[in-house]
Amino acid sequence: MISRETIDRIFEAVRIEEIIKDFVDLKKAGVNYKGRCPFHEEKTPSFVVSPSKGIYKCFGCGKGGNSVSFLQDLQAISYPEALRYIAEKYSIEVEEEELTDKQIRQKSNKDKLYDATLFAEKYFQDILWNTNEGKNIGLSYFQERGYNEEIIKKFKLGYSPKGANAFEKAAIKEGFNRKILLEASLIGENSNGKSYDKFKERSIFPIHSYTNKVVGFGGRSFNANAKSKYLNSAESLIYDKSKVLYGLNFAKQDISKQNNCYVVEGYTDVISMCQIGINNIVSASGTALSKNQILLIKRLTKNITLLFDNDKAGISATIRSIDLCLQLDMNVKVCLFPPGEDPDSFSKKNTSEKTLSYLKNKSINFVDYLISSYKLEEESDPAEIIEIKKNIISSISKISDSFSRQEYCKIYSQKLEVSEHVLLKEVNAFRNQVSFYKKTVGKEKNISPTISSKTQKLHQQEQEILRILINYGNKSIGLGDNKEYVASIIAREFQVDEIKFSKELHQKTYDEIIKIIKNTGVIDVQKLINNTNSNISKFCVDLIAQAHDISNNWKERHNIMTGREDEKMRKTTEKAILSLKKEIVDAKISQIQTQIKEGSISDETVKILNDLIKVKTKIAKVLGRNIG
Ligand SMILES: [Zn+2]
Secondary structure (H helix, E strand, C coil): CECHHHHHHHHHHCCHHHHHHCCCCCEEECCEEEECCCCCCCCCCCEEEECCCCEEEECCCCCEECHHHHHHHHHCCCHHHHHHHHHHHCCCCCCECCCCHHHHHHCCHHHHHHHHHHHHHHHHHHHHHHCHHHHHHHHHHHHHCCCCHHHHHHCCCEEECCCCCHHHHHHHHCCCCHHHHHHCCCEEECCCCCEEECCCCEEEEEEECCCCCEEEEEEEECCCCCCCCEEECCCCCCCCHHHCCECHHHHHHHHHHHCCEEEECCHHHHHHHHHCCCCCEEECCCCCCCHHHHHHHHCCCCEEEECCCCCHHHHHHHHHHHHHHHHCCCEEEEECCCCCCCHHHHHHHCCHHHHHHHHHHHEEEHHHHHHHHCCHHHCCCHHHHHHHHHHHHHHHHCCCCHHHHHHHHHHHHHHHCCCHHHHHHHHHHHHHHHHHHHHHHHHHHHHCCCCCHHHHHHHHHHHHHHHHHHHHCCCEECCHHHCEEHHHHHHHHHHHCCCCCCCHHHHHHHHHHHHHHHHHCCCCHHHHHCCCCHHHHHHHHHHHHCCCCHHHHHHHHHCCCCHHHHHHHHHHHHHHHHHHHHHHHHHHHHHHHHHHHCCCCCHHHHHHHHHHHHHHHHHHHHHHHHHC
16 A cells, blocks of 8 residues: 555656646647647647646546546556556655555455566566576577567566476465466466476567556467467466457557557567557457457547458458447558568568658558458459448448448448448448347436436536635635635535535535645645545546636636625625525425425425425525625
């Protein structure tokens, strides 16, 4: 566990613009920064970063938060992982609080497997660099492939020696038990119960998860008698092949920045391309992309370019990947290399500039790719032509956005020699075939309870009070002895009338604000933004960003109000409190009316109802005056 002191130090050091700049191109805009939102597709920037508040907010998709939640959301990592990321960036030493016995016992099996794979990764690297066998076999192999020292170290490549059970012995000496090593697929067991090193006499390519943990290994054998030249870890508690992309842990930032992800077949393709500076690249490990793999990429960009081989297996993997990408609302392009070349070989023969311009110029739209890979233009058999066209139409029908579907039909009707009208009709026919499935799956969405408009209004008003409290609570209004903080006015009203918020998050946020005022005397906005409860933190960011113009609001923070603004502030506060009271009374009235409709009428309820209506009328009168 990270100590409280360390967490405080991290929040003191972090500059949100420095964190976000690693992922988003930010341009200065007044006191703020602006850029294109990494959470949704947009052409004009609506993503605003405020260095002074330490928050970001997207006015397109609504996402907002502080540095930690930005990293958590963008990289799908945990709170401690995001804190560690920042600590590393600012060279802050992370103090860990000692785990209690109970916490140690709870350390899951998963963690034990991670410990074992991490040990193995270090062990294989150590053998590669520091033993004669490693240098002569493993290292010289990587060097023959053209890898430089920097790239070998970046990808943590290693070598597993040929000595019998060499790895297992080293691991057991370090305290790992055999069961864990077996579960992590680091050792195997033959039929008579004897164990052996899985990756014996192989060069090692560690496979990392999205969050940079070693989950498995790939190994290339140097032994002519080995059953398979290439070997991968078996799936385990921590390694699910369909959820891992080789190289993604290194490529995340570049994928975001370039707003595109190249997908290649093999590990060596990734490494070679990275060596010439093309870093937004991952490998699907020789198969078509899985749904989960595409979703991993989708967190970073909506654009995928497939660079699979142009052989039979490569083509079929490309076509399957295209369909899945389209279904998941991604834009897909394909880039084919000259005959006999793959990304690995091409990048070795060409400079970075040449490779980049090849990728740029030769990346084609998925429909063009399908037309050429099905060899439509060479086909003369009508039955074959129909079959090919149907396949292409089926792919177009997978595009989830109706406008894009229409555009594709318009653009490709000529090339496919099908009128636009017929093409669109066929595409829709394909969609209808699968809509039965969608209907059954989509059903669950409608179950969510509908919140009545009364409750909604009440929630809105509660939010308005909190918005005023956070943004203007520290302002004092009035003169001389009548001077009073906006926060005090609100707190007093809540106390006197025993007002409680109807929404749990609202009440929690309010309690937190009151707690901060009691401790420090003022509303410390940073304490709210960096609250350990991420719901409170995000909610407060929203409230702060909700002012009509975020920059104006932030600018006015330290300004002294003029007489007119002072009066306006008082009115706004009073109006908000009254409106909330009105909504609360309204909600109670409708609650009682429902009871009456259901038949439970007593003299008592009728009396309460009448009183409430009187109160409501009174409030409405005051409100009318106040606003008027
Ligand atoms: Zn957005």
